[in-house]
Amino acid sequence: MIKYSPFEGLTSGETAEIRSCLCPIEKIYGKGDIIMQFSDKDRNLGLVDSGTAYLIRIDIDGNRSIIDYYESGDVFGKMLAPESEIDAYYILAKEKCRISFFNYDKLLSKCKNNCIKHTVLLNNLLMLTLKKAQMHIDILSQRTTRQKLITYFDYQRNKNLSDTFTLPLSLSDLSDYLSIDRSAMMREIRNLKEDNLISADGNRFTLKNSRYTYADC
Amino acid sequence: MIKYSPFEGLTSGETAEIRSCLCPIEKIYGKGDIIMQFSDKDRNLGLVDSGTAYLIRIDIDGNRSIIDYYESGDVFGKMLAPESEIDAYYILAKEKCRISFFNYDKLLSKCKNNCIKHTVLLNNLLMLTLKKAQMHIDILSQRTTRQKLITYFDYQRNKNLSDTFTLPLSLSDLSDYLSIDRSAMMREIRNLKEDNLISADGNRFTLKNSRYTYADC
C-alpha cells in the first residue's frame, strides 16, 4: 500500500527548502478550538504537526457529522474542503494541536527559483486528500453497520501493519465518521466479538479474520 | 458554484496544444463493455468524449456497487481510482462511449517545450476527481434514505441550474450509487411525492422545496 504524504517524492533538503520558501506560521490550539472556518478570506493551508483535528459538517437541521479527521502529517484547507451553500464546515481541534499554516497563494505561484517543487507539493496534497476521500467512500458505501466497521478496521490494520491497533477516534466519534447511530454501532461491535471476528479492550482492537492480512499488500 | 473540468484555466489553443502533444488514442465502446481494469500495465487515462460509464466495485462477497459515474468531459484512470487488494474495480460502459486515452507517463513528464500545462492539467484532474468524491461523501454520509435522495437531487439541481432535471442514472443504478436498497428507494421517492417535496415523470424530477435555489449560488 502506497503511503501518501505532503512531501512525498521530495528529499528532506527539498522539504526544508520549501518550508523556508513558504515560511509557514505555527500556531497552537487547545481542545475544542475552531482552527479554520473556510471563510473566503482564509488563504491558508494547515499542516498538522501534532495532535488531531476533525473536519465537521453541520447540516441545515443542525446535525453534526465528522467528514474527515487529521493526524500528524495530514493537511487541510479551503481548497481541499467540500464547498456548500447549505451546510457549515469547520476544522475542530480534538486535542491540543500544533498546526503549520502555509499561504497557498505562495504555494500556487511559481517561486523566484522557478522550482517545480511547489507543484509537486500541490499534487501531493490533492492526491493525499483524494485517497482519504476514496477510503471514506469505500467505508460509507458498505451496506451494513457490520461491513462498515469491518472495512474501517481493515484500513486501520493496513495502516498500522498489525492485526492489533488503537483507534485514532473515540468510539463516539467513530460512529459519526461512519454515519451510523452510536448505540447501534456498540451493539454490532458486541456481535462481532461474540462471533469471534474481533476482540477489543477499550479502543484497542484486534481483527481475527485473517483471510486478508496486511502482509498481502 | 465552480465547475471543474480537465482543461479549466487553459485556453482552447492550449487545450489543442496539449492534445496534440499527448496525442490521445480514441476508442469506441459498446454498452456493457469493460473499458478499463486497472491492471498495473495500464498507463492510460481515459477522457469521456461522449456516452456514460461507471466505476464499479465488486467486493469479496460479489456485491456490486457504483462508486462513480462519468459523463462527457469526465476522466478516469488507475492514478485517480481507489486501490484495493480485496475488491475488484473496473470501468464499465453504460451506453455507447467514445473515450480518448492519454498516456500518463507523458502527462507526468515535462514536454520538450518545458510547458507547465501538463501540470495544470494534472492538478485539474485531481481536483475534478476530489470534488466528485466529496460530493459522494456528502450524499453517503446522510443518515436516511430521504436525506440521501434530497442531497443527491440538490446536486443535480445545482448542476443543471434548474429545479427540473433528468437524472444521469437510471433509478436502478441510482440506488447502487446511493448504496441503498432499490425498493426502499422507490418507496421513499413515493413518500417524497406524497409530501409534495418532489414531482417526477420517469427519471425527470422537479424539486419543489425552494428554500435554497441554484440562484443562491
Place this chain on the structure above:
DNA sequence: AATTACCTGTTGCATTTGCAACAAAAATAA
C-alpha cells in the same frame, strides 16, 4: 479532592430499511 463533563455500554421499543417475490412497462435484441 470534589465537581463536572464526556465517553462507554446497555436496553426496550418504534421506525426504517432490506429482502424476496412478482407484475407491468419499457427498452433492446433477434
Place this chain on the structure above:
DNA sequence: TTATTTTTGTTGCAAATGCAACAGGTAATT
C-alpha cells in the same frame, strides 16, 4: 415483427437500525 432482457413500481414480512433514556466509568477541570 416477436422475443428477451432490463427497468420500474409495488407489497408483505423479517431484520436491522435509530431513538431515548439511563447507569457506570473515565478523564478533565476547578
